[in-house]
Amino acid sequence: MPFSKPKGAITVDVDGFWTYLQSYGLDTPDHADPIYQLALPRMAALLSELDIRATFFVLGKDLETSQNQDLIRQLSNAGHEIGSHTYHHYLNFRHLSKEEMEDEIAQTEVAIEKCVGCKPVGIRAPGWNCDETMLQLLEARGYLYDSSVFPSPVIWSMKKVYQSIVRLQGRKTANTPTPFLHGFAPLNPYNPDLNAIWRRGKGRIVELPVSATNILRVPYYSTFYHLLGQRSFDCVDRRYRSTRDYLNFIFHPIDFTDRSECGALGKDLSFPGFSVPWKKKYDYFSELLRALKTRYELTTAEELARSFSGKS
Numbered sequence: 174m175p176f177s178k179p180k181g182a183i184t185v186d187v188d189g190f191w192t193y194l195q196s197y198g199l200d201t202p203d204h205a206d207p208i209y210q211l212a213l214p215r216m217a218a219l220l221s222e223l224d225i226r227a228t229f230f231v232l233g234k235d236l237e238t239s240q241n242q243d244l245i246r247q248l249s250n251a252g253h254e255i256g257s258h259t260y261h262h263y264l265n266f267r268h269l270s271k272e273e274m275e276d277e278i279a280q281t282e283v284a285i286e287k288c289v290g291c292k293p294v295g296i297r298a299p300g301w302n303c304d305e306t307m308l309q310l311l312e313a314r315g316y317l318y319d320s321s322v323f324p325s326p327v328i329w330s331m332k333k334v335y336q337s338i339v340r341l342q343g344r345k346t347a348n349t350p351t352p353f354l355h356g357f358a359p360l361n362p363y364n365p366d367l368n369a370i371w372r373r374g375k376g377r378i379v380e381l382p383v384s385a386t387n388i389l390r391v392p393y394y395s396t397f398y399h400l401l402g403q404r405s406f407d408c409v410d411r412r413y414r415s416t417r418d419y420l421n422f423i424f425h426p427i428d429f430t431d432r433s434e435c436g437a438l439g440k441d442l443s444f445p446g447f448s449v450p451w452k453k454k455y456d457y458f459s460e461l462l463r464a465l466k467t468r469y470e471l472t473t474a475e476e477l478a479r480s481f482s483g484k485s
């Protein structure tokens with residue numbers, strides 16, 4: 174029998190620089206955005222060099238400028254999927270009213286269709302802050318998949334700690350913890366219960382959970398390379414690749430730039446790994462992507478969802 178690799182996806186949350194400033198309760202001046210100007214082109218070049226197609230979840234607000242539209246269109250033309258990351262990146266997304274949520278989803282559909290010629294079929298909520306209201310809206314609007322559930326209690330704890338730190342600094346943040354039960358959701362794609370997104374049910378939509386290791390459920394995505402340090406992340410990486418037949422690995426474009434490149438904009442920002450020279454991160458993530466490509470058949474989240482559709 175021919176050997177076939179398990180499918181996996183590289184998914185990128187294209188958070189403009191202003192979203193980080195907003196998350197830290199800092200002002201969001203209207204400057205040229207290093208995420209779009211520097212980081213995205215680097216990511217696109219790397220993925221092209223490695224012949225990997227990925228999914229980019231973009232913000233409707235970032236598509237208000239023609240320069241950003243051009244970049245996202247180039248990604249789409251190169252075979253990458255363009256998904257929705259909502260319009261304004263409200264980190265308290267699940268606390269919005271149903272009407273506000275629907276507005277965020279609908280406005281982003283319009284912005285993406287205007288940019289690349291078709292509506293998104295998948296979405297990732299800002300900060301993984303999704304709930305059943307969002308799920309029901311997506312189901313009604315015909316979305317193929319959602320990729321907002323992070324099945325790791327570590328994420329909930331991290332957000333609790335983060336919230337406390339920002340408060341201690343005398344600032345406010347909308348970056349509220351994800352629902353605790355999401356930490357115990359299935360680790361593989363599933364059709365969710367429309368009244369409890371974290372468990373299997375009869376929803377038509379496919380939930381593509383973000384990658385976490387089995388048993389301990391350690392989050393497996395780029396920010397953990399910065400948080401754990403290279404040696405520990407390498408252990409998580411080896412563990413994941415040797416035990417899991419599903420991949421939904423998240424990058425943020427900020428992983429491909431650094432503080433020294435962002436001038437006054439980056440002065441007050443303390444995002445994990447932001448002070449590490451971008452070339453060092455680039456080299457590490459290049460090798461990681463090569464390893465992931467050897468282990469998994471990397472495709473878009475859309476194709477991943479289609480291949481699991483109806484199987485869970």
Ligand SMILES: [Zn+2]
Nearest residue numbers: 186188299300
């Ligand atoms: Zn985001």
